[in-house]
Amino acid sequence: MNGLKAKENNKYLEVEKELITIDNEVNSIYGRKRLTKELNARLNTNYSEQTIRRIMKRIGIVCVIRKRKK
Numbered sequence: 001m002n003g004l005k006a007k008e009n010n011k012y013l014e015v016e017k018e019l020i021t022i023d024n025e026v027n028s029i030y031g032r033k034r035l036t037k038e039l040n041a042r043l044n045t046n047y048s049e050q051t052i053r054r055i056m057k058r059i060g061i062v063c064v065i066r067k068r069k070k
Contacts (some may be wrong), residue, residue, distance in 0.1 A: 003029070012051075016059050018043060023061050031063040032056060 022030065022038050030038065036052040041043070058064075 012055055015039065015043070015047065015052075016055055019055060019061060020059065028062065028064050035061075 001060060018039055022035060022042070032049050032053045035056070036047060036049045039052065040047060
């Protein structure tokens with residue numbers, strides 16, 4: 001089972017690096033939907049929002065929740 005985890009981490013290593021780069025560029029404003037769209041555009045891939053959410057959770061990326069104006 002540990003072998004599967006190691007392979008999965010290697011599989012998404014490039015994605016993790018790019019997610020961290022995008023997150024730093026936008027100051028953690030983007031959520032999973034916008035991060036997924038931006039990542040797929042940059043890497044010319046088609047990752048699902050579920051996959052990106054799972055990777056975000058693993059590497060600790062959290063978006064800023066802004067208060068609504070009244």
